[in-house]
Every structure is written in structure tokens, then in C-alpha cells.
Amino acid sequence: MQDEKNQSKYMQLKNRILAFIALILVLSLGLFLITWIQSDSDSSKDSGKEAAELTELDSLAISQEGKDLDPETQLVLGNGFEIVxxxxxxxxSSALIIQNRFTREGWKAKIEWMQETQGLWPLGESEDVILDYLAEHYAPEAYVGRRAPLKDIEWYELD
Ligand code: HEC
Incomplete structure (x- = not known):
């Protein structure tokens, strides 16, 4: 009698432990499936270079804050943008433009360098439009990453 009771208690305990183990197995399988599916969709989104370029452009866009930017290239939307x-x-990528700051002469020299060594075609009448655009939006003083120099400072004596 006592033995039988003990045995059924033992069976109950055993069943609970088995159910617990089964639960843990199911949960970890679920977790594994979820991470697997997520990593799979991540790697399909990430067509390598494109994703890297986008994040680079995004970070470059910060240096042009406050300006209207083309969502695709992050170039400033301004006169001549389409031609550029x-x-x-x-x-x-447009990153090479965004991360550089030159004067009009500097940009002209870069363009000439690309024409002489990199196979850039003659730009004809567009060249002036392009240079105006670059000199306006990507001039050295347009470097928004740094604040403008302070003016009219009132110095005071330290006691
Ligand atoms: C025919 C192809 C071609 C075209 C079109 C072209 N570039 Fe380039 N450009 C290059 C190559 C190649 C490089 C060198 C890339 C590198 O170093 O990874 C370069 C580099 C640059 C650089 C970086 C120069 C440096 O000193 O680091 C800038 C800025 C640049 N290009 C601006 C422009 C601008 C502005 C235009 C439009 C007028 C333009 N590119 C059109 C081929 C081109």
C-alpha cells in the first residue's frame, strides 16, 4: 500500500520533470528558429557594398545638417544638383564629393585630374554649373562639422 503510493508519487514527479524538459526543448528550438530567421533576413537585406555606402552617406549627411538633401545621394539639393x-x-559614390571641401579652383583641379587620369568625359557647358554648385555647397568654409569662428568676443579680466 505504502509502496504503491510512493510509486505513483514518483511517477508524477517523473512526468513533471519530463514535461519541464520538453518545455525547455521547445522554447530553445523556438528561440533558435527566431534568431536563424532574423539573421537570414539581415543578410539578404545587406547586399554588401550598398549597405555600407548608405551608412557612410548617412553619417556624412550629418555634416550637412539643416540643408535639403537628396535622399538617394545625400547631395545638397541646389541649383545644378541634377547635373552633378x-x-x-x-x-x-557621392560620398567622395560630400566628404571633400575645395574652393572652385580646387574642384576644377580635381575634375581635370579625373579627366586626365580617370576617364572623366569633357563636361562642356555643364562644367561651370557643376563648379558653381560644388563651390557653393562644398567649399572649405561650408564645413559645418565645426562651428564658425567666434566674433566680437568681449574679453574680461580674471580677478
Ligand atoms: C569616369 C569616372 C568618374 C567620373 C564620371 C567622376 N569621377 Fe570622381 N573619381 C574617379 C576616380 C576613379 C576617382 C578615384 C577614386 C578613389 O580614389 O577611390 C575619383 C575621385 C574623386 C574625388 C576624390 C579625389 C581625392 O583627391 O580624393 C572627388 C572629390 C571626385 N572624384 C569628384 C568628382 C566629381 C565632382 C565628379 C563630377 C564632375 C566626378 N568625380 C566624376 C572617377 C570619376
Missing amino acids: KGNCTNCH
């Missing part, structure tokens, strides 16, 4: 986009984002 059409001529200057074929061989390399």
Missing part, C-alpha cells in the same frame, strides 16, 4: 548627380555619381 548625372555626371559625378557614375564611377563612384
